[in-house]
Amino acid sequence: MSIEQNKLNVWRFLEDIWSQGNLALSNEILAPDFVFLLGVPPYKVEGPEAFNQLVVRNRTAFQNLTYVPDREGTVAEGDMVAAPWSMHAKHVGTWAGITASNKDVAIDGITHFRFVDGKIAAARVQNEALSLVRQCGGVAPAGEGTEYKLVQANIAHVRRYIEELLMKGNFAIASELVAPGFSIDRSAMPDAIAGPEGLHKQMDMLKLAFPDLELRIADLFGNDDKVVARFEAPGTHTGEFAGIAPTGRKVMWKGIVIYHVKDNKVTHAWACWDDVGLVQAISKP
Numbered sequence: 001m002s003i004e005q006n007k008l009n010v011w012r013f014l015e016d017i018w019s020q021g022n023l024a025l026s027n028e029i030l031a032p033d034f035v036f037l038l039g040v041p042p043y044k045v046e047g048p049e050a051f052n053q054l055v056v057r058n059r060t061a062f063q064n065l066t067y068v069p070d071r072e073g074t075v076a077e078g079d080m081v082a083a084p085w086s087m088h089a090k091h092v093g094t095w096a097g098i099t100a101s102n103k104d105v106a107i108d109g110i111t112h113f114r115f116v117d118g119k120i121a122a123a124r125v126q127n128e129a130l131s132l133v134r135q136c137g138g139v140a141p142a143g144e145g146t147e148y149k150l151v152q153a154n155i156a157h158v159r160r161y162i163e164e165l166l167m168k169g170n171f172a173i174a175s176e177l178v179a180p181g182f183s184i185d186r187s188a189m190p191d192a193i194a195g196p197e198g199l200h201k202q203m204d205m206l207k208l209a210f211p212d213l214e215l216r217i218a219d220l221f222g223n224d225d226k227v228v229a230r231f232e233a234p235g236t237h238t239g240e241f242a243g244i245a246p247t248g249r250k251v252m253w254k255g256i257v258i259y260h261v262k263d264n265k266v267t268h269a270w271a272c273w274d275d276v277g278l279v280q281a282i283s284k285p
Contacts, residue, residue, distance in 0.1 A: 003076045003276075006115050010074065010083045013113075013120060014067040021059055023052045031119040039129040039223045040096045062089035062105070073218070073230060075256060075274045079115040082256045082272045084108070084219065084230055087127075091136045098138040105135040108219060110228055110256055112272070126228045126258055128221050151222045154261040158227040159220060161259070161266050166215050169207075171200045179265035186271045210235030210251075227259045231273075237282045244283050251281045 009029045016022040026048040036045040036054070045051050059065050070084040088106040091098075109127025113120050130151055161177045164170045174196035184193040193199055206213055213235035220229050233253040238246050255273035259266050 003078075003081075005118070006079070006081050006113070007071075007074055007076050007083075009115075009120060010081045010111075010113050011069045011071065013123070014069045014083065014085055014111075017055060018058075018067045019065060021055065023055065026052050029120055031116055031121040034120060035122045036125075037123070038125040039127065039226075040133070058095065061091065061093035061095035061100075063092045065089040073254065075254060075272050077272070077274070077276055080272060081113040081115070082110055083113065084110045084256070095136065096133060096138065098133065098136045101135075101137045103135060103137070105132055107132045107135075108221065110219075110230065110258075112256075112258075112270075126226055127223065129223045131221075151224070153264070154225065154227050155220060155222045157261055157264055158222075158229060158259050158266065159217070162215060162217065162229065165196070165199065166203060169200070169203060171196055174200075177266060179262065179267040182265075182267060184269040184271055186273070209237060209239040209241035211238055212236050213253075222261075225261055227261060229257050229259065231255045231257070241282065242279055244279070247282050249282050251278060253278045 012025060012029060016025050030048045030051065032047070034046070034048055034051060036051050037043065038045075042054070045054050066088055068086045068088075070086070073084040075082045086106065086108050088104070091101045091103050091105050093100050107128040109125060112124045112126070114122040157177070164173060165177060178196055182195055182199075184199065186193060193202055213233055216232045216234070218230045218232045220227070222228065231254065233255070235251055235253065237244075237249050237251060240246060253274060254277070255271060257269050257271040260268045
C-alpha cells in the first residue's frame with residue numbers, strides 16, 4: 001500500500017467512520033487486531049467491533065459529530081501517518097460520565113496511525129481531552145483546578161524547551177529542561193536521539209544545512225502528562241544535507257512531536273517529520 005493510500009485511509013477513518021458513522025468501512029481499513037488508544041475512558045479499545053461500539057457511543061453523545069482532517073498538515077512516512085484534525089459537535093448525551101450539557105464543543109487533536117499490510121493496525125490519539133471535559137461541564141473552568149494547572153505548566157515547559165534548546169541552542173540550561181535519560185524517537189532514524197548531547201548534535205547538523213531554520217509552533221496543546229507540538233519550519237538550504245549539496249532553495253519542513261513531561265522535565269519525545277518531503281524539495285531538478 002502506498003503512502004498516499006495510507007493517508008487516504010486515515011482521512012476516511014476520520015471523515016467516513018467518525019463523522020458519517022460508516023461502520024462497515026471499519027472492516028475494510030482496520031486490521032483484525034486493531035488497537036485504539038485515547039485519553040479518556042475506555043482508554044484502550046481492541047478490534048474493529050469494539051471500535052465501532054465506541055463510535056456509536058460518541059455519535060450518540062455528540063450531535064453532528066464532525067472530524068475535519070488537516071490534509072496539508074498530515075505527515076506520512078513508511079507505515080506511519082500522523083494526522084492533525086479538528087472536531088466540533090453538540091454535547092447531547094452522557095459522555096465520560098458527564099450528562100448532556102447541550103453545549104457546542106470543539107477541540108483539536110492529532111492521531112498517530114500505524115499500518116500493517118495496508119490496514120490500520122493502531123491509532124493513538126493525542127487531543128484536548130481536558131478541554132472537552134471542561135466544555136461539557138466536567139471539571140473546573142480554565143485557570144482553576146490542579147489538573148488543569150498541571151497541564152498548562154507542562155505546555156509552558158515544552159514551549160521553553162523548544163525556544164531555549166531547539167531555537168536558541170542554549171544547551172547550558174539543558175539540565176533544567178530535560179530529565180536524566182532523556183531521549184527522542186525519530187521516525188526516520190533507527191536509533192533514538194540520546195540525551196541533550198544527541199539533540200545538540202542533531203540541531204547543529206540542521207543549522208549547518210539550513211542556517212535560517214525556524215521552528216514555528218503551529219499548534220501546542222496537552223493532556224495529562226503529554227504535550228503535542230505541530231511545527232512548520234521554514235529554512236533555506238545553504239549547506240549539505242543528507243548528502244545533497246547546497247541548492248539555495250527555500251523549504252517548509254513540517255513535523256509533529258509528542259513530549260512526555262514529568263516533574264517539570266521533558267523525559268521523552270516521539271517525533272515524526274516529513275523528511276521525505278524535505279529531501280524531495282531540495283533534490284528536485
